[in-house]
Amino acid sequence: MSKKLRVATTSLAGCFGCHMSLLDIDERLFTLLELVEFDRSPITDIKHCGPCDIGIIEGGVCNAENVHVLREFRRSCKILIAIGACAINGGLPAQRNHLDLGSCLTEVYLTEPGLSHGHIPNDPELPLPLDKVHPLHEVVKIDYFIPGCPPSADAIWKFLTDLIAGNTPELGHGLIKYD
Amino acid sequence: MSETFQLDGAPVPFEPGQTVMQAALAAGHYIPHLCYHPEFKPHGSCKLCTVKVNGRTVASCTMPAEAGLTVESEIEELNALRRTLVQMLFAEGNHFCPSCEKSGNCVLQALGYDLEVHTAGFRHLYPDRPLDASHPDILLDFNRCILCELCVRASGEVDGKNVFALSGRGIAKHLIVNSESGLLSDTNIALTDKAMQVCPVGVILKKRVGFNMPIGERRYDERPISAQALDDAPRQTDASGNCEACEGTP
Numbered sequence: 001m002s003k004k005l006r007v008a009t010t011s012l013a014g015c016f017g018c019h020m021s022l023l024d025i026d027e028r029l030f031t032l033l034e035l036v037e038f039d040r041s042p043i044t045d046i047k048h049c050g051p052c053d054i055g056i057i058e059g060g061v062c063n064a065e066n067v068h069v070l071r072e073f074r075r076s077c078k079i080l081i082a083i084g085a086c087a088i089n090g091g092l093p094a095q096r097n098h099l100d101l102g103s104c105l106t107e108v109y110l111t112e113p114g115l116s117h118g119h120i121p122n123d124p125e126l127p128l129p130l131d132k133v134h135p136l137h138e139v140v141k142i143d144y145f146i147p148g149c150p151p152s153a154d155a156i157w158k159f160l161t162d163l164i165a166g167n168t169p170e171l172g173h174g175l176i177k178y179d
Numbered sequence: 180m181s182e183t184f185q186l187d188g189a190p191v192p193f194e195p196g197q198t199v200m201q202a203a204l205a206a207g208h209y210i211p212h213l214c215y216h217p218e219f220k221p222h223g224s225c226k227l228c229t230v231k232v233n234g235r236t237v238a239s240c241t242m243p244a245e246a247g248l249t250v251e252s253e254i255e256e257l258n259a260l261r262r263t264l265v266q267m268l269f270a271e272g273n274h275f276c277p278s279c280e281k282s283g284n285c286v287l288q289a290l291g292y293d294l295e296v297h298t299a300g301f302r303h304l305y306p307d308r309p310l311d312a313s314h315p316d317i318l319l320d321f322n323r324c325i326l327c328e329l330c331v332r333a334s335g336e337v338d339g340k341n342v343f344a345l346s347g348r349g350i351a352k353h354l355i356v357n358s359e360s361g362l363l364s365d366t367n368i369a370l371t372d373k374a375m376q377v378c379p380v381g382v383i384l385k386k387r388v389g390f391n392m393p394i395g396e397r398r399y400d401e402r403p404i405s406a407q408a409l410d411d412a413p414r415q416t417d418a419s420g421n422c423e424a425c426e427g428t429p
């Protein structure tokens with residue numbers, strides 16, 4: 001391959017478990033680094049995304065900052081991949097979706113014994129939460145999805161190598177997992 | 180010599196009274212299905228088992244087998260439709276596999292795996308469906324109900340108790356419990372009931388045994404549902420569709 005593909009990654013409303021699983025490809029990282037170079041990512045600590053070939057996003061969209069980051073990725077990346085249960089269906093953070101956001105905040109910060117500090121955080125630095133947690137595809141166009149909580153290192157490896165080789169990524173039995 | 184129909188180009192023998200689904204499974208041909216269960220009368224509601232018979236789309240679980248039919252099942256056009264059906268079921272309920280104790284043993288999940296469904300797509304509805312934890316031994320998690328009516332059929336036809344029913348129309352259709360309070364604890368359901376064994380997803384759960392099977396040893400960990408379903412399928416049935424080898428037959 002003449003030119004390395006540029007890859008950006010980020011975690012929105014996720015737990016970084018999918019990033020841990022990416023690191024779990026272990027020594028195959030060396031092979032991967034012969035094919036790609038990382039742009040914005042927790043791995044590089046680059047803060048904003050330049051033009052990229054592939055963007056990989058874990059976590060759903062739960063606040064205003066998530067929307068901005070997701071749109072930055074969509075603008076910058078030719079191919080956008082949602083990785084993990086939260087990016088694909090909201091996952092754990094979306095368990096609040098059938099509840100009223102105001103009641104959640106009241107319960108956590110005002111009425112729940114032991115957690116009460118007397119007020120709901122309102123620092124202007126804090127991004128405002130959305131009333132519902134959204135999967136990525138409800139906000140921007142997503143090209144590919146790697147399911148799993150997290151997807152196994154082997155699943156990520158299979159998917160990325162298929163994609164980089166120019167094939168339609170397929171996981172198949174044993175690698176495709178929703179849990 | 181029995182008569183045959185053609186399924187994806189292969190001859191499939193059948194006995195009088197068998198459906199396309201029954202004959203196909205008995206002959207070792209898998210047709211994806213969700214609400215069909217070998218021990219119950221076909222329901223024909225999930226439409227996963229849709230095939231083309233002489234060019235027309237029909238549910239193979241309700242379609243009587245006839246000599247000379249040309250049936251197409253394993254074609255991309257139908258698998259694409261099946262994928263969409265599975266996706267709509269995932270988007271309609273609250274199916275969060277990582278926290279579901281049925282994960283690994285769930286028919287809906289296994290179908291998603293087998294059809295390479297990577298995302299539910301669509302706009303998720305995130306419905307509000309409170310649990311019924313009233314019964315001391317049984318939990319009902321309505322979030323995962325796909326309205327297949329297997330519990331309704333099992334409780335009515337086998338247990339003779341009619342504990343479950345569907346109520347409402349269209350998107351408002353939902354599973355209800357047949358007691359004055361609407362609570363499961365006020366019914367005569369028992370752990371030994373057939374209704375306890377048939378839920379394809381994680382709605383009807385025995386309490387205090389969740390996650391007792393390690394990942395890797397669950398039903399669909401080792402082999403995909405397309406292989407598993409053929410093992411489960413009755414190979415010999417009599418004219419009325421009854422099967423001596425079936426699980427649960429007295």
